[in-house]
Amino acid sequence: MKKILRIDSSPRSSRSQTRRLTQQFITQWCTKYPDTELIHRDLGHQPPTPVSEAWIAAAFAPPGQRTESMTNQLTESDALLNELIAADILVIGIPMYNFSVPASFKAWIDQVVRIGRSFLFEPEDKQQPYKPLLAEKLTFIIIATGDAGYEPGGPYFFLNQIEPYLRTVFPFIGISNLHFVYTGNDEFGGERLQQSLDAAQQKVQYLITNTIGNTIKKEV
Numbered sequence: 298m299k300k301i302l303r304i305d306s307s308p309r310s311s312r313s314q315t316r317r318l319t320q321q322f323i324t325q326w327c328t329k330y331p332d333t334e335l336i337h338r339d340l341g342h343q344p345p346t347p348v349s350e351a352w353i354a355a356a357f358a359p360p361g362q363r364t365e366s367m368t369n370q371l372t373e374s375d376a377l378l379n380e381l382i383a384a385d386i387l388v389i390g391i392p393m394y395n396f397s398v399p400a401s402f403k404a405w406i407d408q409v410v411r412i413g414r415s416f417l418f419e420p421e422d423k424q425q426p427y428k429p430l431l432a433e434k435l436t437f438i439i440i441a442t443g444d445a446g447y448e449p450g451g452p453y454f455f456l457n458q459i460e461p462y463l464r465t466v467f468p469f470i471g472i473s474n475l476h477f478v479y480t481g482n483d484e485f486g487g488e489r490l491q492q493s494l495d496a497a498q499q500k501v502q503y504l505i506t507n508t509i510g511n512t513i514k515k516e517v
């Protein structure tokens with residue numbers, strides 16, 4: 298049985314375009330694969346704690362030298378990492394905030410990109426001092442924007458600080474099987490928004506239909 302970790306990072310609920318699409322993804326995926334196990338991490342409604350000085354001291358202390366209070370500092374990070382490690386598939390909804398990810402999603406990244414747990418730092422290895430530790434995961438990332446044209450090839454891709462960032466940080470910990478879906482025009486509403494949503498919904502359907510094992514037959 299495959300495990301999906303669904304991550305939502307919009308603070309909006311029923312008005313959220315990303316939640317609409319992550320929900321559609323889960324519904325259609327589970328229709329195709331009914332034995333899927335689901336885990337839902339709601340960063341938009343329960344944001345992770347930003348890392349602190351005490352967290353950093355704990356994370357960078359060798360595990361055998363951590364005090365009890367240091368171990369406690371890492372409880373949230375351990376829980377977030379354990380559910381990420383256990384997942385085979387990630388379905389992530391990200392609203393564009395000021396061209397980048399929302400603070401709650403960045404706080405999650407800072408909790409799960411952790412030395413000794415999701416990557417190794419071996420300075421003596423001059424060729425490759427940083428080594429990813431996580432197993433590969435089929436990852437779907439749904440991005441919603443107020444305007445449109447932020448996707449690769451679009452007129453505003455140069456402003457997009459989400460996809461280039463995620464294509465850097467996820468492979469750093471071992472997750473490079475990334476597939477993006479964009480929906481735009483939230484600020485315009487009406488037909489423009491509806492057309493964007495329709496296209497995104499079709500892409501979600503296409504990705505699910507064309508998933509074979511861990512690959513997408515032919516991405517459009």
Ligand SMILES: Cc1cc2nc3c(=O)[nH]c(=O)nc-3n(C[C@H](O)[C@H](O)[C@H](O)COP(=O)(O)O)c2cc1C
Nearest residue numbers: 307313314315392393394395396441442443444483
């Ligand atoms: C704080 C904030 C910053 C935003 N920044 C951008 C932006 O840089 N570019 C853009 O096109 N839309 C921006 N938007 C619009 C959102 O990306 C858009 O409403 C999107 O649909 C939000 O996702 P959601 O519907 O899942 O909540 C911003 C919205 C908010 C609330």
